[in-house]
Amino acid sequence: MTATCEKVIEKDSKKGDIMSGRVIVITSGKGGVGKTTTNANIGTALAKAGKKVVMIDTDLGLRNLDLLLGLENRIVYTIVDVVEERCKLKQALVKDKKNPNLCLLAAAQTRDKTAVTEEQLKNICEELQKEFDFILVDCPAGIEQGFQNAVAGASEAIVVTTPEMSAVRDADRIIGLLEAREEIKSYKLLLNRVRPNMIKSNDMMSVDDVVEILSAQLIGIIPEDTGIITSTNKGEPIVNDEKSLAGQAYRNVAKRIIGEDVPFLNLEEDTGVVAKVKKFFAGLIGKEK
Amino acid sequence: MKDIFTDLYNKVLGFFRQTEKKEEESAKEVACNRLKFVLMQDRTNLTPELMDRMRKELVELLSKYVEMDKEALELGFEQEGNQMALMLSIPVLRAKEEAEIEAVLAEEDAKKAEAEANKQENSEEENEESSEENETENEEESENEELEIEISEEETEITEESENQPSKKKTKTSKK
Ligand SMILES: Nc1ncnc2c1ncn2[C@@H]1O[C@H](COP(=O)(O)OP(=O)(O)OP(=O)(O)O)[C@@H](O)[C@H]1O
């Protein structure tokens, strides 16, 4: 893993002058590659680092972000209620259970993608930029109206993909669309569900392969981790688990977003029990020599 | 005679290909290669059919100047950083004699000139027809009209096509 991390964005919002938060859309093209998981984890990590964060779920009709954060029972109003003026924007923001810095603007579960327009989403983002350091937009799968809406207010993007052909192909499509949009100033690649063992045995494309093929800058490498599934079940993002490798990887992404230069985790290092035993014996043999 | 030569060439080529293929490609390599290929198609908007046509046209064009192995001509895109390049590799079987090349080109030029002449004749005929049209009687006029409609339809189709093409290319030709 050669790629070194770079600052995602040069400017960091400074307190004092009128606050202008960074609007980052998290998108992928292909469905189910980990957009919502990424959103929940990066959002939580940024909030833990003291940033004021709001997440917008734009996946109308298929809302999930509330579940991943364990906030599903607290939602009163949705983004559709805001644009249809049934409530104020502030009323629709749901605060996180643990972290008051973290808010969610939920998607409507009963409406479709046409219930909100690009213009309306842009206005919402602009409004939120005054109050928050980060606005993370969870984008639905696909390249249709839902994508266009989600991207409308953003100036940065994180493209989530996995080291699989169809996911990489769709990421390439998305990158093409992002490059065509002047408002998007930068985009970064987040490679999810990386399996070091499969890469090692040449059964899967490596991180370098994907980075080279897409010629995009990397912001994170997240390992395949069953802990992500259990954390979803509990409604608690895995970044809260200090021992988890995937959690660590997501915390690092958040640091890179803020501008810290954090090296990428070496996932190729074996961590299982067998590996530890192997290492132990290797150590003994090493000493004998 | 030529056949013997190509036969031999194919055998030699086959030998090298065999030795090359000794090690089977890993799943990772297959994935990378397939993906690179399909992404180039996506990025250039060139379907396999179009690539095939481009290949055929290139073979036709280049065969005028060199005798090459038409089957082994390789055409593809390669990405170097942000720059995309069209890569063409043609095994040359034999250099052509100067006279041979000139003969082919002369023949082609003659054909072109002929086609040009035909075109002019046709358009002259058309003009004559339209000027005649004013003078002829009603029955004949209607026949001529039909003919004209057909022609104009063809014309609009052509202009539509040429208008569509550039906008298609705009979608994504290269990465910034
Ligand atoms: N690194 C990982 N390791 C294991 N499982 C993962 C990982 N990342 C995501 N998953 C699982 O993959 C599934 C899809 O994840 P997620 O909902 O975040 O994807 P998505 O891109 O938002 O999907 P959609 O396109 O439907 O919105 C979930 O069940 C999640 O738990």
Ligand SMILES: [Mg+2]
């Ligand atoms: Mg999702």
